[in-house]
Amino acid sequence: MGDNPSGSTNAPAGGPGVTGRHARAAGNGVSPSSYDEPPIGGGGALPKKARFSMETGFRGLSTSAGAMVLVIIVAIAIFLIAKAVPALRANTVNFFSYEQWFPNDAQPKFGIAAIAFGTVLSSVIALIVAVPIALGIALFLSHYAPKRLANPLGFSIDLLAAVPSVVFGLWGRDVFAQPVQDFSIWLNKYFSWIPLFGGDGPFGRSIMLGSLVLAIMVLPIIISLSREVFQQTPTANEEAALALGATKWEMIRTAVLPYGKPGVIAAVMLGLGRALGETIALAMTLGTVFNISFNLIQTGGNSIAANIANTFGEANDTGRGALIASGLVLFAITLVVNMAARAIIYRRREFRDAAA
Amino acid sequence: MSTMTQSDLPGVGMTPGNIRSKKLPLAMNLAVAVVAFGLAAAIVYGFGIGNWVLVVVLGWVLYLVGLLIAASRVEGRRAARNRAWRSLIYSACILAILPLASVVWTLISKGVQRLDGDFFNSSMNNIGARDPGGGAYHAIIGTIQQVGIATIIAVPLGVLGAIYLVEYGRGRFANTVRFFVDVMTGIPSIVAGLFILSFWVLIVSPWFNNGEPRFSGFAAALALSVLMLPTIVRSTEEMLRLVPGPLREGAYALGVPQWKTILKIVVPTALPGIVTGVMLAIARAAGETAPVLLVAGGAAAINFDPFNGNQSSLALFVYQQAGDASKYAPARAWTAALTLVAIVLILTIAAKMLARRNSLTR
Amino acid sequence: MAKRIEASNVTSYYGSFKAIDSISMTVEPKSITALIGPSGCGKSTFLRSINRMHEVLPGARIEGRLTIDDQNIYDADVDVTAVRRMIGMVFQRPNPFPTMSIYENVVAGLKLNGVKKKSHLDDAAEASLRSANLWEEVKDRLGRPGAGLSGGQQQRLCIARTIAVEPQVVLMDEPCSALDPISTLAIEDLMFKLKDRFTIIIVTHNMQQAARVSDKTGFFSIDKTGDPGRLIEYDDTQKIFSNPTQKKTEDYITGRFG
Numbered sequence A: 001m002g003d004n005p006s007g008s009t010n011a012p013a014g015g016p017g018v019t020g021r022h023a024r025a026a027g028n029g030v031s032p033s034s035y036d037e038p039p040i041g042g043g044g045a046l047p048k049k050a051r052f053s054m055e056t057g058f059r060g061l062s063t064s065a066g067a068m069v070l071v072i073i074v075a076i077a078i079f080l081i082a083k084a085v086p087a088l089r090a091n092t093v094n095f096f097s098y099e100q101w102f103p104n105d106a107q108p109k110f111g112i113a114a115i116a117f118g119t120v121l122s123s124v125i126a127l128i129v130a131v132p133i134a135l136g137i138a139l140f141l142s143h144y145a146p147k148r149l150a151n152p153l154g155f156s157i158d159l160l161a162a163v164p165s166v167v168f169g170l171w172g173r174d175v176f177a178q179p180v181q182d183f184s185i186w187l188n189k190y191f192s193w194i195p196l197f198g199g200d201g202p203f204g205r206s207i208m209l210g211s212l213v214l215a216i217m218v219l220p221i222i223i224s225l226s227r228e229v230f231q232q233t234p235t236a237n238e239e240a241a242l243a244l245g246a247t248k249w250e251m252i253r254t255a256v257l258p259y260g261k262p263g264v265i266a267a268v269m270l271g272l273g274r275a276l277g278e279t280i281a282l283a284m285t286l287g288t289v290f291n292i293s294f295n296l297i298q299t300g301g302n303s304i305a306a307n308i309a310n311t312f313g314e315a316n317d318t319g320r321g322a323l324i325a326s327g328l329v330l331f332a333i334t335l336v337v338n339m340a341a342r343a344i345i346y347r348r349r350e351f352r353d354a355a356a
Numbered sequence B: 001m002s003t004m005t006q007s008d009l010p011g012v013g014m015t016p017g018n019i020r021s022k023k024l025p026l027a028m029n030l031a032v033a034v035v036a037f038g039l040a041a042a043i044v045y046g047f048g049i050g051n052w053v054l055v056v057v058l059g060w061v062l063y064l065v066g067l068l069i070a071a072s073r074v075e076g077r078r079a080a081r082n083r084a085w086r087s088l089i090y091s092a093c094i095l096a097i098l099p100l101a102s103v104v105w106t107l108i109s110k111g112v113q114r115l116d117g118d119f120f121n122s123s124m125n126n127i128g129a130r131d132p133g134g135g136a137y138h139a140i141i142g143t144i145q146q147v148g149i150a151t152i153i154a155v156p157l158g159v160l161g162a163i164y165l166v167e168y169g170r171g172r173f174a175n176t177v178r179f180f181v182d183v184m185t186g187i188p189s190i191v192a193g194l195f196i197l198s199f200w201v202l203i204v205s206p207w208f209n210n211g212e213p214r215f216s217g218f219a220a221a222l223a224l225s226v227l228m229l230p231t232i233v234r235s236t237e238e239m240l241r242l243v244p245g246p247l248r249e250g251a252y253a254l255g256v257p258q259w260k261t262i263l264k265i266v267v268p269t270a271l272p273g274i275v276t277g278v279m280l281a282i283a284r285a286a287g288e289t290a291p292v293l294l295v296a297g298g299a300a301a302i303n304f305d306p307f308n309g310n311q312s313s314l315a316l317f318v319y320q321q322a323g324d325a326s327k328y329a330p331a332r333a334w335t336a337a338l339t340l341v342a343i344v345l346i347l348t349i350a351a352k353m354l355a356r357r358n359s360l361t362r
Numbered sequence C: 001m002a003k004r005i006e007a008s009n010v011t012s013y014y015g016s017f018k019a020i021d022s023i024s025m026t027v028e029p030k031s032i033t034a035l036i037g038p039s040g041c042g043k044s045t046f047l048r049s050i051n052r053m054h055e056v057l058p059g060a061r062i063e064g065r066l067t068i069d070d071q072n073i074y075d076a077d078v079d080v081t082a083v084r085r086m087i088g089m090v091f092q093r094p095n096p097f098p099t100m101s102i103y104e105n106v107v108a109g110l111k112l113n114g115v116k117k118k119s120h121l122d123d124a125a126e127a128s129l130r131s132a133n134l135w136e137e138v139k140d141r142l143g144r145p146g147a148g149l150s151g152g153q154q155q156r157l158c159i160a161r162t163i164a165v166e167p168q169v170v171l172m173d174e175p176c177s178a179l180d181p182i183s184t185l186a187i188e189d190l191m192f193k194l195k196d197r198f199t200i201i202i203v204t205h206n207m208q209q210a211a212r213v214s215d216k217t218g219f220f221s222i223d224k225t226g227d228p229g230r231l232i233e234y235d236d237t238q239k240i241f242s243n244p245t246q247k248k249t250e251d252y253i254t255g256r257f258g
Helices: A006-013 A054-090 A113-144 A147-162 A165-191 A207-231 A235-243 A248-277 A280-285 A304-311 A317-355 B026-047 B052-075 B077-114 B117-121 B137-168 B171-185 B189-208 B217-242 B245-253 B258-286 B290-295 B314-322 B329-357 C043-050 C080-086 C102-112 C118-131 C151-164 C181-194 C207-213 C237-242 C247-253
Strands: C005-014 C017-027 C032-036 C060-068 C087-090 C169-173 C199-203 C216-221 C230-236
Touching: A054 A317, A054 B137, A054 B171, A054 B189, A054 B217, A054 B258, A113 A147, A113 A207, A113 A248, A113 A304, A113 A317, A113 B077, A147 A207, A147 B258, A147 B329, A165 A207, A165 A280, A165 B077, A165 B314, A165 B329, A207 A248, A207 A280, A207 B077, A235 A248, A235 C087, A235 C151, A248 A317, A248 B077, A248 B189, A248 C102, A280 A304, A280 B314, A304 A317, A304 B189, A304 B290, A317 B171, A317 B189, B026 B052, B052 B077, B077 B329, B117 B137, B137 B171, B137 B217, B137 B258, B137 B314, B137 B329, B171 B217, B189 B217, B189 B290, B217 B258, B217 B290, B245 B258, B258 B329, B290 B314, B314 B329, C005 C043, C017 C043, C017 C216, C017 C230, C032 C043, C032 C207, C043 C060, C043 C087, C043 C169, C043 C199, C080 C087, C087 C151, C102 C118, C102 C151, C118 C151, C118 C181, C151 C169, C151 C181, C181 C199, C181 C207, C207 C237, C216 C237, C216 C247, C230 C237, C230 C247, C237 C247
Parallel strands: C032 C199, C032 C216, C087 C169, C169 C199
Antiparallel strands: C005 C017, C005 C060, C216 C230
């Protein structure tokens, strides 16, 4: 906070803060250093507007910085397509329906069916697990916990959102894998009649492990976003519900949840976007098997991002192109999810501004 | 107009004559708990279908159900439902805290194993599968250089972009930019890595390297800056909007041009908030693995030159050690993870402290 | 229906701050009682303690007895939701639920109480909206958002919502302070009409309003900022405004203070 703008804030008031280098800019009525120059306030005819000035230059600079974002998004699409197309041309099978991944062969064969399925399946399961728990915790923080507990707890959850995914991946693989394996064996023993939990093993590095690790990772994101919207519920509406004789839960159901619904949906979509794009944690916990199966507990599962991380090392030219093509699909999926989430947030913002 | 039809409707006049209610006594609550867990233990061990974990889980479920039934009897349906939801919400908290606490605990207990001077002073060069030593010096160098360069690229661009959005941007174009900044926040890091791979490593870098594509720390920095840019634009935009309008108007009224007002008054006023946003972006970038893996390639030896040749980073080091077959690798991975988390958390906490002291946001 | 309220030595705290100090007053059934006084004198705090809404704020607690037809609402075994169903409240700013339609707003309380049958809800909604003098204005657009109404209509919607659950007492916390004069008159008319069925207590900053609508008036005041609010004088409205016994009351109503 060293150069906090205490000096600069004085500037418009004509304080001494900015008189240093450019006495002219200070505009505080000091006489010009040389009497040959006209006074700052001007005199005589009004000066013409300069055709090119620092003003237009700076405006152009910042506008192009803003445009840079669009340029990057477009460039991502263009360059990924440029590098994917040769590999897709060389592909000897249907990219969208083939399940295996042999792009480095002399006759390249690769398709995203299995890994796209794995990506969506693991993310959806992660959300099914994480969303109810996250909403419960968000409500706990916003409406149940005493402030003394809610603030530090909320702060720690914000910190957990910053923990790198490689750490969660490492934990999932070294620590969490064992209990999940035990649980999988137990599930298989008693519930193998449900296809989700069938199979003959081995169990362990499965969709379930990957999804649960993902769930733990998206938990902090969904919690902190939904907590924020729950806290924004107007007190007036909460009091209105309570004054009608609502219990605490009824108050939450009548006032808090409907008000927070768009925000929660957006939070879930953002969590989904994060889960879909998650690379390292899944690369470390999934069993990397290329097939389409709803079996959750057998070793297996794969995702687009994990596949890129896992097979990038031994990929040749076509192999890289193939991975880039799969990345393009992932880019498209996450773009759609994120745009939907943002559209919801924007509509909600307008709704709220209109109501105010 | 005295149509009080409600009173005539059966079951609608809900105002109670009696405001007293019965509360579920604590003893009953405890009794339900004892019965629930006893029953769970009997079922689980009686049929031999699991261990103590199942007893706890099943006991908890039975307890919640029992409590709901008992409370419905004593307190009425609405109070019971209120109680049930509260219990569920508290349960969700406990359920989530367990794995998160386990992450923290493992990180510390396993991370301290290799927390020694050697770890921070040596690289993985010439460390074989049977060598217990080795360290992350090269990875730390890589992280610092890559994140540093990414910051140098992303911060001016991001701050200028935010200035455009707040001070100049009007109309459709600005709205489009704003929308895509938000969308860009959600781009997966692996896609950013692939972008730099296809753009820089495969297309641009051969120009400087006799036609051969070349991995470099600089490419990783480019990918990280793609990830940092939207975060910085967003947080800076928010901060600039908080700068009070009169401050700007005061400067305009003195004939100060807009660009100078922005640079000398608006940005300095918002500076602490901007720094907070930048620090959070750095913390996020430092933890990214995938882009570094794709475009810097990873390395075992120390490489001080970010423009030439493979580099590693702390996050990538964790990933590669985790995949290493050596029995000494897990300890190195955990220590590197602990170091990485420490760096990220220190940055994050410092950023949040700064935000808390920020006079604009208070 | 309407019930008598008796407060004896009600003292209320927010944390360590004493907001009101031993208030005692009796409110007769089917009457309108106005509470007046300068800002921060504890009128609203007292009002909110009548239906235990003050507990919503963290750190709030209360001493003394507050009985409604001889049942102390602060007894340990009292169900606070039942108290609030019995004693409804209308707030300073109209606060219809923003996510609900006009119809849903009116029947929100009924639905909470487990009334599910559509015909009952329809009848109750119409009756309450009629009682709130709002039916004619909204009967064609019951499905539209409640937040789309004008301020005065919103406040009448909130009154309809409150009386739909048939409370016995209706508390009004400066219900007209956010409204224009015409809407204010509409609410005052409504209060006269509701007086037949409910005991009404209204906090108001507007002395003319207190004089116009109320049967009895209580004057609250504080000695200085930080001191607890006290009930200075409580009597028939006519007496308070024509011939108050306390000097402070006289100063206040003649505009020499506050």
